[in-house]
Structures are given as C-alpha cells and as structure tokens.
Amino acid sequence: MHGYIDNKYELLKRLPRAEGQVRGIHRMVEEEAYCIDVLTQVAAATKAVETVALSLLEDHLGHCVAEATRQGGAVADVKVKEASAAIARLVRS
Amino acid sequence: MHGYIDNKYELLKRLPRAEGQVRGIHRMVEEEAYCIDVLTQVAAATKAVETVALSLLEDHLGHCVAEATRQGGAVADVKVKEASAAIARLVRS
Amino acid sequence: MHGYIDNKYELLKRLPRAEGQVRGIHRMVEEEAYCIDVLTQVAAATKAVETVALSLLEDHLGHCVAEATRQGGAVADVKVKEASAAIARLVRS
Amino acid sequence: MHGYIDNKYELLKRLPRAEGQVRGIHRMVEEEAYCIDVLTQVAAATKAVETVALSLLEDHLGHCVAEATRQGGAVADVKVKEASAAIARLVRS
Numbered sequence: 001m002h003g004y005i006d007n008k009y010e011l012l013k014r015l016p017r018a019e020g021q022v023r024g025i026h027r028m029v030e031e032e033a034y035c036i037d038v039l040t041q042v043a044a045a046t047k048a049v050e051t052v053a054l055s056l057l058e059d060h061l062g063h064c065v066a067e068a069t070r071q072g073g074a075v076a077d078v079k080v081k082e083a084s085a086a087i088a089r090l091v092r093s
Numbered sequence: 094m095h096g097y098i099d100n101k102y103e104l105l106k107r108l109p110r111a112e113g114q115v116r117g118i119h120r121m122v123e124e125e126a127y128c129i130d131v132l133t134q135v136a137a138a139t140k141a142v143e144t145v146a147l148s149l150l151e152d153h154l155g156h157c158v159a160e161a162t163r164q165g166g167a168v169a170d171v172k173v174k175e176a177s178a179a180i181a182r183l184v185r186s
Numbered sequence: 187m188h189g190y191i192d193n194k195y196e197l198l199k200r201l202p203r204a205e206g207q208v209r210g211i212h213r214m215v216e217e218e219a220y221c222i223d224v225l226t227q228v229a230a231a232t233k234a235v236e237t238v239a240l241s242l243l244e245d246h247l248g249h250c251v252a253e254a255t256r257q258g259g260a261v262a263d264v265k266v267k268e269a270s271a272a273i274a275r276l277v278r279s
Numbered sequence: 280m281h282g283y284i285d286n287k288y289e290l291l292k293r294l295p296r297a298e299g300q301v302r303g304i305h306r307m308v309e310e311e312a313y314c315i316d317v318l319t320q321v322a323a324a325t326k327a328v329e330t331v332a333l334s335l336l337e338d339h340l341g342h343c344v345a346e347a348t349r350q351g352g353a354v355a356d357v358k359v360k361e362a363s364a365a366i367a368r369l370v371r372s
Contacts, residue, residue, distance in 0.1 A: 003128050004122070004128055004131075005125060008122060011122050012119070012122060015115070015118060015119040015122065018115055018118075019112065019115045019116055019119065022108070022111055022112045022115050022142060025108060025111075025142075025145065026105070026108040026109070026112065029097070029101060029104050029105060029108065032098060032101070035096050035097055035149055035152065035157060036153070036175055036176070036179050038097075038149055039146055039149055039150065039153075039179045039182070039183065040179070040182070042142060042143075042149070043146075043182045043183060043186045046139060046142055046143065046146075046183075046186045047186055049115060049118075049135060049138055049139055050186070050370060050371070052118065052135060053132055053139075053370075054363065054366065054367050054370065056131055056132055056135070057128075057132065057363065057366060058360070058363035059128065060129070060132075061340070061344065061359050061363060062348075062355075062356070064128060065344075065345075066344075066348035066359065069344070069345035069348050069349060070348060070349055072349075076345060080337065080340050080345065083129070083340060084333065084336065084337035084340060086129050086132045086133070087333065087336060087366055087369075089132070089133070089136045090132065090135070090139075090366075091329060091333065091370055092278065093136045093140055143277060143278070146277075147273065147274050147277065150270065151266065151267070151270035154247070154266050154269060154270060155255075155262075155263070155266040158247065158251075158255075159251075159255035159262060159266065162248075162251070162255050163255060163256055163258075165256075169252060173244065173247050173252065174244070176247060177240065177243065177244035180240065180243060180273055181240050183273075183277050184236060184239075184240065184276050184277055185236070185371065185372070186371070189314050190308070190314055191311060194308060194311070197308050198305070198309065201301070201304060201305040201308065204301055204304075205302055205305065208294070208297055208298045208301050208328060209298055211294060211328075211331065212294040215283070215287060215290050215291060215294065216291065218284060218287070221282050221283055221335055221336075221338065221343060222339070222362070222365050224335055225332055225336065225339075225365045225368070225369065226365070226368070228328060228329075228332040228335070228369070229368045229369060231328055232328055232329065232332075232369075232372045233372055235301060235304075235321060235324055235325055235328070236321075236372070238304065238321065239318055239321040239325075242314055242317055242318055242321070243314075243318065245314065246314035246315070246318075250314060269315070272315050272319070275318070275319070276322060279322045279325045279326055
C-alpha cells in the first residue's frame, strides 16, 4: 500500500483544481488574453501541481520510506536514494 | 495584438499535452500507482507547463516589450518592469 | 556599455551578502549544525543569488535588449532569443 | 550526530567551489562582463549550492529521519514534517 492512500481523497479533490488551472491557460490563450495575465495563470498552475507533489512526497517519506528504514539494510538505502532522486527532479524542475 | 499570437496555434497544440500530463497524475493517484512514479509524472507536467510559459515570455519580449521600448519613455519602463516581475514569479515558482 | 552598469554599485554591495550566506553554509557544516538549519541557510543563499540574477536581467532587458529592439532586424531577434535562453536557464536552475 | 557527518569532508571540499562561483559573479560585475555571461555564472553558482543542499538532504533522510522513524511515534511524525517543510522551501526557492 502506498504512502499517499490515506490522503487519496484529498489529492483527488486537489488535482481537478490543478487541471482546471492548466485548462485556464488554454482558454486564456484562445481568447488572446494579455501575455502577462497568462503567465500569472501559469505560475498559479505550477504552484497547484507543486503542492500536489509536496503532499505526495511527505506521505511517501512518512510511509514507504519510513517502513523501509524500519526494516533497515539495503532496502532502506534503496528507498532513501530513490526518494532523494525524486526530490532532486522536483528541485530542478 | 499580443506577442504570442503568431505562435497561438503552436501553443494551442502544446497546451492539451500539458493538460493530459496533469490528468495523468490524477489517473495514477486513482489507480494507486507507486508514489515515485506519480512524482515523475508531476515533474513531466511541470516541465510541460514551464515550456509553455517560456514560449509565451519570449514572444512577449519580442513583441509587446520590443514595441514599448521602440516608443521609449515611461511606457518602455512600465513594460520592462512588468515583464521582470513575471520572470521573477516564474523563477520563484 | 552593459545594462547593469547604472546599478553596478548596488550589485557590488549585494553580492558580498550572497557570498557571506554561502560562507555561512560552510561554517555551519564545519560546526556540525543541525541539517535542517543548514538547509534553511542554503535556501537563504539561493534566494540572495537569485535576487542578483533578477536585478541583472531587468537591467539587461531595459538596456541591451531595448537598445537592440530599437535598432530592429536581426540584432533584435538575436538579443531576445539570447535573453529568453538565459531566463530558461534561471527558471530551470 | 547529524546525518551529513559521514560526508562532512566531501561537503567541505564542495562548498569552496560554490563560494568560488559566487565570488566569480562579483568579479564579473566588477570587470563589467556581458550581462548574459554573468547570468550563466549565476546559474552555475545556483546549481553548485543546490547540489550541496540535495546531498545534505539525502544524508538527513538516511540518518536523522531514518533513526526517528525506527523509533516511531510522535518523533517520527515531527521529523518527517520538518524534512518535508525543508524540501518545500528548496522546491520553491
């Protein structure tokens, strides 16, 4: 069972909001809104997606990684390295 | 006329791809995919939205801001400050 | 003459602060400070360096790029593309 | 004992490189280098500082947080929340 399952319903409520914000960019480009206003919408959409990512990550650290470190050994190392690589991708994206 | 209008059709083709990637996050959470795989999808969605933003910004600098700086004076200052604030929001988001 | 020259003295005052914050990370690691406190210092150092970058970029848009767009033609295109590539590197770093 | 102690000497070797890159920005502004070249140096400095942060974070997850989750209970929750807040600051900076 994955870490975010406890928060699944919260995530499934938050995701349509992020999708709505990306669709908002689309509608604004279609209606030829002012560039800077579209960019403000892009920043809002990025923030919404990022919030989902940070929530997933917290659940992952608190469940999957925590479970692995309780077992210790190679499994723990693999999970910590995997989570760190995912964090690096988020920081650099 | 806004800067991105020349690229409007390219943007309108690229945006559904970004929307599809955000919907992909939703589907993966619903199907209870592994957290790290969801986070990889989140990074892809963020990159897709960012690419749209950078394309909008380039068009904005090459059209609206360029037009204002050709006029010079206060209009030019306002447009440069406005674009810089939008860039700061992107860099910090 | 480059765009940031008018702000050169302000930049030269702000940069030692950014350098001081990076040296602060060093000192904290040497003194074996708590990881999370070191990371807070890292975020402060990153923000200081970013603020310098955004200030440079605003001056560049308002001077070098503005000058090129006033001349128009290929020079303007080259400068807008060059600035956009620099913005992309900042957004993705 | 903090998580990064095993890597302390590696970090202390990498930090002067990050400091050198921030000093490089200073020198370039002093010598009035071209804005875009200064921004390229800023991106390199940011990346160097980020690499230090990601290395600290991996050690923190593999040691301090792992130790707390092995103990379980409230301590584990606190450490996971604290690490997640630090990750959020990095992602948003």
